[in-house]
Amino acid sequence: MDQPKHDFKQRAAQALGDTRLQKALQNVKRGFVEKRQAAKTKLPEFDRLREDARAIKDHTLSHLDLYLEAFERKVIESGGNVHYAPAAADARDIVLQLCQEVGAKLVTKGKSMVSEEIGLNAHLNAAKIEVVETDLGEYIVQLRGERPSHLIAPVIHLNRETIEADFRRAHQRLPYARRLDQPEHLVAEARAVLREKFLAADVGITGANLLIAETGSAVIVTNEGNGDLTATLPRTHIVVASIEKIVPTLEDAATILRLLARSATGQEITTYTTFLTGPRRDADPDGPLAYHVVLLDNGRSEMLGNEFADMLRCIRCGACLNHCPVYGAIGGHAYGTVYPGPMGAVLTPQLEGIDRARDLPNASSFCGRCEAVCPMDIPLPDMLRAWRERDFARGNPSRSERLLLKLWAYAAKRPRLYHALASFVARSLVRRGGPRGRLSHLPLAQSWTVTRDLPAPQGKTFHSLYARARKREARR
Amino acid sequence: MTPTPASSKPTPLVGLFVTCLVDLFRPSIGFAAIKLIEAGGARVEAPRAQTCCGQPAYNAGDRKDAASIARQVVAMFEPYDYVVAPSGSCAGMLRVHYPRLLADDPDCGPRAEALAAKSYELTAFLVRVLGVSAVDAAFAGSVTYHDSCSALRELGVREAPRRLLRSVQGLSLVELGDAETCCGFGGAFSVKSPDISTAILDAKIRDIADTGAHTVLAGDLGCLMQIAGRLARERESIEARHVAEVLAGMTEEPAIAASRQKR
Numbered sequence: 001m002d003q004p005k006h007d008f009k010q011r012a013a014q015a016l017g018d019t020r021l022q023k024a025l026q027n028v029k030r031g032f033v034e035k036r037q038a039a040k041t042k043l044p045e046f047d048r049l050r051e052d053a054r055a056i057k058d059h060t061l062s063h064l065d066l067y068l069e070a071f072e073r074k075v076i077e078s079g080g081n082v083h084y085a086p087a088a089a090d091a092r093d094i095v096l097q098l099c100q101e102v103g104a105k106l107v108t109k110g111k112s113m114v115s116e117e118i119g120l121n122a123h124l125n126a127a128k129i130e131v132v133e134t135d136l137g138e139y140i141v142q143l144r145g146e147r148p149s150h151l152i153a154p155v156i157h158l159n160r161e162t163i164e165a166d167f168r169r170a171h172q173r174l175p176y177a178r179r180l181d182q183p184e185h186l187v188a189e190a191r192a193v194l195r196e197k198f199l200a201a202d203v204g205i206t207g208a209n210l211l212i213a214e215t216g217s218a219v220i221v222t223n224e225g226n227g228d229l230t231a232t233l234p235r236t237h238i239v240v241a242s243i244e245k246i247v248p249t250l251e252d253a254a255t256i257l258r259l260l261a262r263s264a265t266g267q268e269i270t271t272y273t274t275f276l277t278g279p280r281r282d283a284d285p286d287g288p289l290a291y292h293v294v295l296l297d298n299g300r301s302e303m304l305g306n307e308f309a310d311m312l313r314c315i316r317c318g319a320c321l322n323h324c325p326v327y328g329a330i331g332g333h334a335y336g337t338v339y340p341g342p343m344g345a346v347l348t349p350q351l352e353g354i355d356r357a358r359d360l361p362n363a364s365s366f367c368g369r370c371e372a373v374c375p376m377d378i379p380l381p382d383m384l385r386a387w388r389e390r391d392f393a394r395g396n397p398s399r400s401e402r403l404l405l406k407l408w409a410y411a412a413k414r415p416r417l418y419h420a421l422a423s424f425v426a427r428s429l430v431r432r433g434g435p436r437g438r439l440s441h442l443p444l445a446q447s448w449t450v451t452r453d454l455p456a457p458q459g460k461t462f463h464s465l466y467a468r469a470r471k472r473e474a475r476r
Numbered sequence: 477m478t479p480t481p482a483s484s485k486p487t488p489l490v491g492l493f494v495t496c497l498v499d500l501f502r503p504s505i506g507f508a509a510i511k512l513i514e515a516g517g518a519r520v521e522a523p524r525a526q527t528c529c530g531q532p533a534y535n536a537g538d539r540k541d542a543a544s545i546a547r548q549v550v551a552m553f554e555p556y557d558y559v560v561a562p563s564g565s566c567a568g569m570l571r572v573h574y575p576r577l578l579a580d581d582p583d584c585g586p587r588a589e590a591l592a593a594k595s596y597e598l599t600a601f602l603v604r605v606l607g608v609s610a611v612d613a614a615f616a617g618s619v620t621y622h623d624s625c626s627a628l629r630e631l632g633v634r635e636a637p638r639r640l641l642r643s644v645q646g647l648s649l650v651e652l653g654d655a656e657t658c659c660g661f662g663g664a665f666s667v668k669s670p671d672i673s674t675a676i677l678d679a680k681i682r683d684i685a686d687t688g689a690h691t692v693l694a695g696d697l698g699c700l701m702q703i704a705g706r707l708a709r710e711r712e713s714i715e716a717r718h719v720a721e722v723l724a725g726m727t728e729e730p731a732i733a734a735s736r737q738k739r
Contacts, residue, residue, distance in 0.1 A: 365662025388537030452705030
């Protein structure tokens with residue numbers, strides 16, 4: 001967040017050369033793509049659910065103020081508090097203040113991309129509050145001082161050996177001779193370490209996969225149960241969520257949940273789906289004494305009215321990442337952003353400005369698979385193109401790139417000129433290609449020939465051959 | 477070929493959208509398309525004033541130039557009953573993107589809708605409109621087929637090329653693993669991010685090699701230049717051709733990026 005302009009190209013090049021990362025990225029295909037496909041095949045009404053889910057979100061977003069007010073009323077009715085945060089800094093400050101009010105020294109956290117977006121951990125740490133991530137993947141990236149490299153699989157970029165080394169470094173009071181050579185060992189160790197934190201924490205912070213206006217509930221889905229322990233053990237529970245997470249009813253939440261797990265991990269439903277509604281009631285055996293929901297805007301209201309409104313349907317399932325050839329080639333960290341992959345390439349320019357993030361919407365072959373697998377039917381490629389249009393309108397692409405494009409467009413609008421130029425280019429490429437029929441090096445097309453030969457044209461252009469054939473026919 | 481059952485309707489006139497890549501690099505694809513359309517029972521012309529569909533501008537964010545090129549195409553192909561392109565990408569541009577691009581233009585908007593409705597990718601046109609179910613061609617050996625992203629996802633073309641290929645004598649079709657994954661071309665993406673583009677391409681090349689086929693076919697010359705360019709660079713012996721060349725039985729030209737010397 002505090003870095004200068006994202007150096008996407010450099011990071012991408014580094015990622016492509018990182019053999020360990022490349023090996024880890026192979027797991028995306030096996031782990032996610034195939035499982036999602038199997039889950040979708042088993043649910044014949046998947047496409048109908050997708051239409052329903054889209055309609056639910058579109059409806060909610062067009063009445064967002066009303067549903068947010070209804071949600072707030074319900075949260076207050078159940079004894080909780082709602083705080084509106086217009087920007088990231090506001091949300092950080094609200095959370096810090098809530099923590100300081102109860103004298104918090106230790107905070108446990110469930111997995112939350114919004115907390116990454118607002119840079120929450122660093123803000124709390126700066127105020128001498130210890131923050132412990134309790135999702136296993138998030139815990140590992142926290143130990144490493146990294147960002148999650150995937151929305152739902154934060155350590156998809158790592159292998160077991162790396163994590164073992166991290167654990168040995170971080171858990172030095174444990175005997176060195178202990179076994180950590182199986183994933184189960186790592187899980188057991190993290191569980192033991194985190195259990196102490198769960199019990200000692202003063203405040204638990206979670207995100208929310210959905211907020212339900214009808215009941216004032218926050219829904220979190222996890223496979224580890226860490227979210228429940230984070231939400232219910234400490235005296236204070238704070239939910240940090242962005243405003244577009246809201247849906248009108250429990251029924252609507254159910255529709256989206258059916259799509260979420262299938263699209264994310266290929267599960268029919270996650271191991272834990274938790275509905276959190278307010279603090280502990282008098283008859284409840286447990287639960288937090290205080291319950292707060294921090295609702296983050298951070299550019300969302302602006303998106304409601306611009307060409308990126310569809311993006312607000314996103315449920316952060318990660319399907320677009322899993323199916324993106326670019327993400328598959330470079331992984332999440334190369335994006336240098338909180339939100340990677342196609343959804344991140346649409347969202348980040350809105351959050352950070354197109355000047356800083358202009359490489360991201362350009363890093364797409366427009367293959368359209370992200371849109372095809374998106375459970376919320378978000379037209380991601382169209383929105384990437386919309387960012388390119390904004391970028392172009394601001395005069396951002398390099399002068400040489402614009403000049404080339406303008407010259408090409410000038411010719412493309414003048415067929416006679418265009419055909420003359422095409423014939424000229426064909427002739428010179430044929431000559432350069434010679435009998436090999438291809439060019440391995442071409443000064444003006446080095447970005448192509450650096451990795452690929454350029455097939456030489458067959459000879460004359462189609463239009464010159466076609467015109468000649470037509471003339472011959474006419475003479476006959 | 478099996479043309480549509482005789483009807484009282486006059487023979488339809490097809491405007492061939494040649495595509496800028498076919499015009500410049502591989503005219504034989506255009507002539508193969510003409511042969512296939514005629515054999516399917518339609519007349520075909522390639523209007524001389526065409527240049528490009530405008531995707532380079534459209535995908536670079538230059539909406540204004542893209543729209544003026546689109547208007548030119550809309551007007552040029554108005555006299556034809558159908559517009560057919562030997563490319564999913566360009567057909568997708570005409571069919572899916574022109575109506576959006578010109579939506580705010582009170583004159584050209586509705587005309588773009590009309591153009592979109594009659595625009596087809598070649599194999600889809602042969603099968604869906606002309607009712608062609610078999611071609612009169614022979615090609616010895618095993619081939620694999622690469623679906624271009626735009627044909628597959630924008631136009632829903634998957635079965636048409638396979639159906640026609642299965643009718644080619646001597647040809648056996650081996651399906652590609654991960655067939656729905658991009659080859660990494662993406663127009664300007666291939667030169668703006670050559671390293672990422674090539675990493676994506678190399679996965680595709682591995683899948684192609686794994687089929688054991690000696691020829692890879694596709695319906696888009698963009699993908700084919702990308703694939704053939706890398707195959708040639710890596711000295712792979714697999715050949716790349718446009719599906720129209722094989723369907724039309726016009727494979728006497730050397731394969732894409734192949735040596736022009738007599739073998």
